[in-house]
Amino acid sequence: MATVDIEPASLAVTPGEPEVLTLTVRNDGADVEAFHLTAVDDAAAYVVIEPDTILVRPGETVRAAATLTLDDTGRWRLGDLIVRFHIVPAGQPDAFLVVEAIAMVQSFSDVSAMLSPPDLEGRRSGVAEVTIANAGNAHTNAEVSVSAGELALFVDQSRAALPAHSTESVKLSVRARSLRWRGEPTQHPFVVTVAPEGGQAISLDGTFTQLPILARWALGAAISAGAVAVVALVVWLGAVALGGVPGSASTPSATPSATSETPQPEPDVRMVVVATTDEVRAGDPVAVSLEPVIEEAPANSLLAMEVEWPEGLVLADDECEAWVEPDTDLVLEGRPRSGDECVIELAGGRRDAELTFATPPAGFVGEVTARANRLVTLASGEATTLETGPDADFGTAAAADITLPPYPFWMEVIDLEPSDGGPDATVIIHHALRGDGTDQEVTMAFQIVPPAFVAGILDTDVCDEREDTNCVVYFGTDADEERNTTRQIDVWFDPHDARGVGPLSVEGSSLTDVPANEVDRWIRGAEGLLVSERMFDVDVRLDSDEDPGQDETVTATIDVTAVEPTGEVTAYTEGSLTLGLELNWPAGLVPVGPPAGCALVDRVCTLAGPDPGTPATITMRFVVADPFDAGEVRASGVTLSYDPTTAADRRDGRTRPAVGLPHHWIDSDAEWFG
Template sequence: MATVADIEPASLTITPGTAEQFTLTLRNEGDDVEAYRLTAIDDAADLIVIEPDTVLVHPGDTGTAVATMQLAHSGNWAVGEMVVRFRVVPAGNPDDFLVLEAIATIQSFSDVAAVLSPPALEGRRGASTRISVTNAGNAHADADLAVSAGNLELTIDRPRVALPAGSTQEVGLRVHARGVLWRGDPEQHDFTVTVTPEGQPSATLEGTFRQLPLLPGWTFIAAIVAAAVIGLGVFIGMAVLLWNGLTGIARPVATTEAATGTPTPTPTAEPVSVVTELTAPAEPDTAAGSVVATVAVDAADAPQDALVAVAVTWPDQLALAGDSCLGWLDASTDELQPPGSPGLVRPGDQCLIDPGALRSEADLEFTVPPEGFSGTVSAKPTRLVSVDDSRVSEVDPGISPSFAERVEIATDAPPYWMQVEAYRPDPESTTRQYVMAVHRSLDANSDDARFAFRISAPDFVEPPNLFGAFLQNGAGACVSVEDDVCVVDFPVDVPPGEQGSGRWVGGALETQWIFVPIRVPTGESVAGLISLEAVGITEGDEELDEGLVPPATGPLVLGADVFPVDVEFDPASAAAGDEVQATVELTAAIFDDRSAAEDGSRLIEVKFDWSDRIDLTDDPIGCATYDARERVCTLDAPADGELPDIELTFSVDDDATFDGTDHADLLAKASVLTYPPEDERDLTGGADVPGGWPIRWDATEIQPLDFVFG
C-alpha cells in the first residue's frame, strides 16, 4: 500500500455544546502525486467537518487535515464512547482506500431550567400554580426548591426533585392569603420560587397573587338601599293587614296552575375519573438485560366495553421489547397497532387497557443498555375509546384531566458487558469483519483479569475463525482458543507505550476491541444474529460469576440490498450555475422476495444532507412529507411493496471555485425496521424483537458530484 495514515489523538473527550479536533496525517509512499479525499463515515458523519477535505501530497511527503467534531448542546447525547471513523480515498486508486478509527467519549452535563405556570394568580383567599423543572442535559440532576413571600402562606408539594436526563418534573404550589379582604380594591402580593440545581447557579422565579375582596365595593350602598326597601315593604304590609281587619274584607287564596310545556333539562354526564399507577422494580436485574414496568388504571365509572388509552413515553436508550396492552394507537396517525408488535411502537403512542378486566393493567418490557442506565418512563391517560373491527372511536363523556405518572428506571453497570458491531460490511465480500467489544467497570481495586466468551453465528455462515481474531494494534486477540470460546486479557499497570490494544484508563485496560472475521456465502438473502455469551471471568485469584454479564447480539444480514439506498446524479458532473437531478432509490426489504418480508421491514424516513456548494431548488418529489429545516423525507407505507424513487433538483453555486479536485456530496440515510426471520410466521411480520436486536437498520449512501469548469 502506497499510503500511510494516522490519527491523533486516538481518543478524546467531548461535552455536548463544545467542539474537539482530530488531526489526520497522510504520507504518500508512492511515486506519483496523490490527491486524498477525506470523509467522516458511520454514526459521526453528520457531526464532523474536515478542513481541507481533499489533501494533495507529493511522493515522500506528508499532508494533514483537521477534523472538527461538534455536538449540539442537547440532552440527546448518551454518555459513553462513540467510534469515529474516517475514510481516506486516493483519487488515483479509489479501491485502495483506508479507514482511520478513533474513540470520542461523550461527557455528562446537566442543564436545569424552571418555569412558573402560571406566574400571575388571582383569587379571594388562594390559588394554585405549578413549577415545571426541566433537565435538558444528558446526566441525572437534583434540584432544591424554596419559596418565600411576605403576606402569603405558600405550600409546596416537595422541596427537592430528581431529574433524570431529558426529563421534566412538575411540583404543585398553593398560595393562600393570611387575612381576609372584605371589601375595597384588590391587593397584589408578590412571591418568589428559588430553584437551586446541584452544581449550577440558582434561578429565581417571580410570581404574583392578586387578592380579590369578598364583597365588591358597591355592596355597602346596595345593602342600605335593600334595607330601606325591606322596611318600606314591611310598613305597607302591616297597613294592608290592619285595613282588612277593620273593614272585614276577605280575600280569596290565590292558587297557582301547574306549569306546562317546560321540559326539565337533562344533566350532562360528568367526565370519568381515571387513576393511573406506574410501577417498576427498584433494583432491576442487570444480567437480565430488560426491565418490566406496569401501568395500572382504575376507572370504575367508565362505560361498558370502553378502553382507557394511556400515552406512554420512554427515553431513546430503552427499547420496547414486549407488552401486554390490548393494542396501541399511533400518536401521530391514530392508527391501531395490533398487540405483539413492539417494533412498530414509538414513545408517545397510547397503550389500550380494559378498566373492567380482572387485571386492569399492562406490562411493558424494555431492554436496557448493558453499560447501565438511568431514565424516566411516564404514563398519562388521554381518553376513553372503543374498538370495533379495527375502527377506533372516542367514547363519551371522556375523562377528567390528570397528570402523568412517572417512574425512574435505573440499572448499574455490571462488572463486565459486551457488544457486537459490524465493521465496514461489504455486500460483495465473502468475509464480514465484526468487532466484539468487551467492557470492564474499573475501580481502585481492579486487578489483572481474563475474560472468556463464546461466539455463536447462524448456520448459514462458517464458524468464526477465532485464531484469526486480532486487536486494534494488529496483535492476536485470543490468548487461548477452545472450540468457539476466546479468552482475552485485561491487564493493569501497563506502560503507555504498550497501550495499543483497546481503551486504557489510568494505565488499566477498560475496553478490549476484538476484530473477528466471519466467512459468509454470496448470492443469498438471509438474516440472523451474532451472539456473545460470557463463560468465565478471573480477576487475580478470584473467580467471578459470569452469569452477571448480560449476553450481547448483533445483526448479520446478507443480500444484495444490505444497504437499501442508492444515490445517482444526472449528469454526474456539472459547471457553475447548472442544474442537476439526483435520484434516490430505496428498497424496503432485505430479501429478494420482497413480498414475503415487507411486513417485517418498514421504511421510516430518509434524511438528506449535502455540501454548501449546491442548493436544493424545490422540495423533493416522492416524499409524503418533507421537513426542510431537518432535511427529512417521510414516505407512506407502500401498498404494493414498491417504494417510489425520490427525486431532487440541485443548482451549482455560481461562485464555486475549481482547484482540480472540487466536488459536492449528497448523503441519503434511510432508517428501516427489521426483524430476525426464523420461520414462516416471522417472515409475515409476526417476529418478536429480542433484546439487543436493533429495531432500526440505518443505511447510508454518499454520492459525489464533480464540478467541471472551462
C-alpha cells in the first residue's frame, strides 16, 4: 500500500512561466516498491517529472518534482485547469493511484507586430499596413505611434483593441512634405511604435524612397536623342516646373523630334469638382474632390489645375503632388493660397485630388472653382505643354457649391482682457434660431474640459445650474431677446497662480429631447488656448546701490521667459510671436543709448518671442542725474502679435497678415531705484 500527496493543491500558472508541484509517495507496505510517475490528460505534454521512477522502502517517503510549463500560444483560456498524475506500482500496474492539483491559468498577452511592406516607394506618398497579433489569452490594447523627421505619417487608429488570440490591422499613410522634381531618389526612414498595455514596446523600421518626378530613364532618352533631344530636355525641365513654356493645344512647346512619324493625339481635359457636404455643418471640415476627365493622356503626364476658394475657407490638407504659383516656375514650399495651381501626376490610373477645408462655425455659402491650366507630357524625349485654348473644353472652369448651415448650438472659447478678479476664459454659446415659429424652449448643457495644469473650475457666471465642470443653460423662444440667441459664460479656474499654457475645450453634454448619443449632432463644441496668468514671464533687475551718486552708471537687465506649453498645443507654433514691452524709468535716470536686445520706439521695446527655456535678455544703461529722483524701473507687456508666415512661406516670397493676441499674456515687473 502507498500514500500519495501533492503540494500545493492549487497554484496560479502563467503560460510561458514554469511552476513546480511536489509529489510525495510513502510506502505503507512491507516490501520495497518501485513507482512510475506520469502526468495524464490535457496538461500531460507540458509536465516534466524528475525523477519519473522512484524506489521506496517500507515506511519511507520519497519526493519528486513535477514542473508545469504551459506554452504561451494562447490556447490556454482563463480559469481552472486540472493537472492529474498516475502513480503506478511496478509490481501491480493496475493498482495505480491518482492525485491531482488545480492550476489556475492567469491572463497573459503576447503581442507581436509587423510592418508590410517595410520599404515604400513613390513620388509623394505611400500606404503600408501594420499587423498586430495578440497570441495571449486575454484582451489587451496597443498604442500605435509614428515618428519621422521629414515625413508626415498618419495611422487610421492610434489605439488597437486586441481580443485574445486575434489580429488587428492598422493602415499607415506616408506622405513627403514636399515634391522632388529632379535628382536622385531620396530615402526617408521612419519608425512605427506599437506599445501593448503592460508590455514592451515594439519598434518597426520602415523606409520611404521618394522618387523624383523627372525619372532617370527620361534623362537618358533625352540625351541619347542628340541635339534635338537636348532642346527637348531643356523644355521638359521647364515644363516639369510648370513655368511659362510656350505652346498651346495646337502648338507644341518643343521642336518636334526628327524621328517622330505621326503626331500624338491631343488629350481632351475637362474638370469636375465635387464637394462632399452630406451631414456636414458649419465648422466641420469639408472635402472637395478635383476630378479631371482626361482622354488620350500619356501615362507619364502632369496636370496643373488652378484652384480658387473664397475667404472663410482655410485649406487644411490636400492630395496634390505639389502646388505651383500661377504664371511662374515657382514650386511652392509653403502653404498654398487661393489661385495657386494644384499639380497631380497622371500615373497608375490616378485621376483626382482631394482638398480638405476648414469652415467657419457661423455658417458658410460659397464655391470652390478649379480650372485645368496646363498638361505636360513626355514622349520620346520630347516635352509638350498644352495650355488653355479659348475654343477648347480644356481650361473651362468647374465649381462646387458649398452651403453649410450652423449647428443649432455652437460655441466659442475666447480670452478677454481681465480686470481685477476677471475671468480666465469666456465661453460664448450661439443658438441658431430658425425663426419660423417652431423653436422651442430648451435646456442645454456642456462640459468644460480644462488643460492638465489646471486643478479645477473655481467658479462660473451665468450658468443656470452647475455641477462641477458641467454648465446647464436655459434658452427661451423669444428671438427678439438677445439672451435667447447668445449667452456668455465667464469661467474662473483654480488655482489662479498656476503657470501653464494648454487647450481648453467645451463639449455638449445634453439637450432637451435629444438622446445622449446624438448630442454632438446638435451642439458643436469648441477649443481655445488657456493661458494661466501669463505666457511670458518678465524679470527686472538693477545693478545699482540703494544710494547711487550723481553721474554713476546703472544697468537694468530684463529677462523674458516663455512658458512651456503642453504637448497638445498646436496654436501659434508654426509662425513667430512678437512682444512689445513698455519701459518706464524715473527722471533720476537718463538713458545712455538704445537698449540691447530689442527695438525701442516711444518707450515700447519690441522683441521676438523667445523659445521656452531660453530667456531673451534686454539690457539698458542709465546715468544718474542731478537732481536725483527715485522711482521704479518697470517693464509691462503692451502688445503681443502672431505672424503665421513660416520659413517656407518666406522662401516662396509670401507673407501672411499678423494677428493680435491678448497683451496680458505678458507679465510685468519692476524694481525700485533710489
